[in-house]
Amino acid sequence: MEKQLLRKLYLEKRKSLTPQEVDQLSTAILKQFQSLDFQSVKLLHTYYPIAGKFEFNTQILTEWLRQAHPEIMLVLSKSDLQNHTLQHIIWERETPLAMNQWGITEPTDGETVAATEIDMVLIPLLAYDLDGNRIGYGKGFYDRFLADCKPACLKVGISFFAPVDESFETNEHDIPLDLCLTPEKIWHFKK
Structure with missing residues (x-):
């Protein structure tokens, strides 16, 4: 299936969820997240959910991390919309x-860190396949960022839905996920 069509389809799937369904799915994703090994994570890059895109509310993960793992420093991005x-x-x-x-x-404003210092990245996405390839919003911000991360950096997607059965067409700039958190399970992808 074409990426543009999948973007539209998965935006519609997210929009069709009721607030109660989103809360239930989010609680289940938080439980999956809590089962991860944070021993080697010192810097964790997260994202702030975009209003109106019906994204998973990463704030519940952030609050849990701040309480359960105060030693982990959180990182947020600031966008350069021209580049x-x-x-x-x-x-x-x-x-x-x-x-x-x-x-x-x-x-x-704040203290900046290099992508090469980050140990785990939580990645927004619309859809992903069984190989860990993801479809984002199409501007390539995260692919450029992930290309600069160290090889050991854990790339973690978050989705309310299971992966798409058929593989996406990819190009040399696409960086696959290491795993994806869903309400039912954690999907692990081969390197």
């Missing part, structure tokens, strides 16, 4: 946040 790149900023509770022109909440 389609990301700058990575340590996210403290007091870090000032603002919404950019695309509706993405991001830090306005």
Whole structure:
């Protein structure tokens, strides 16, 4: 299936969920997340959910991490909308946040870190296949970012849905997931 069609299909699938379904699915995803091994994670890159895109609310993961693993430093990105790149900023509770022109909440200021220092990345997506290839919003921000991460960095997708049965067409810039958290299970992908 064509990526553009899958983007549209999975946006519609997310929009069709009721708030109660989203809460139940989110709680189940949090339980999957809590089962991960955080022993070697010092810097964890997360994302702020985009209002209106019906994304998983990563704030519940953030709050759990801050309580259960205060030693882990959280990182949020600030977008360079002209170059389609990301700058990575340590996210403290007091870090000032603002919404950019695309509706993405991001830090306005703070201490930056290199992509090569990050140990785990939580990656927004619309759909993914059984090989760990993902479909995002189509601008390539995360592919450029993930290409700069160290090989040992764990790339974690989050989805309310199981993977698409057929493989996507990929190009040399596409970086696959290592695993994907869903309400039912954690999908692990071969390297």
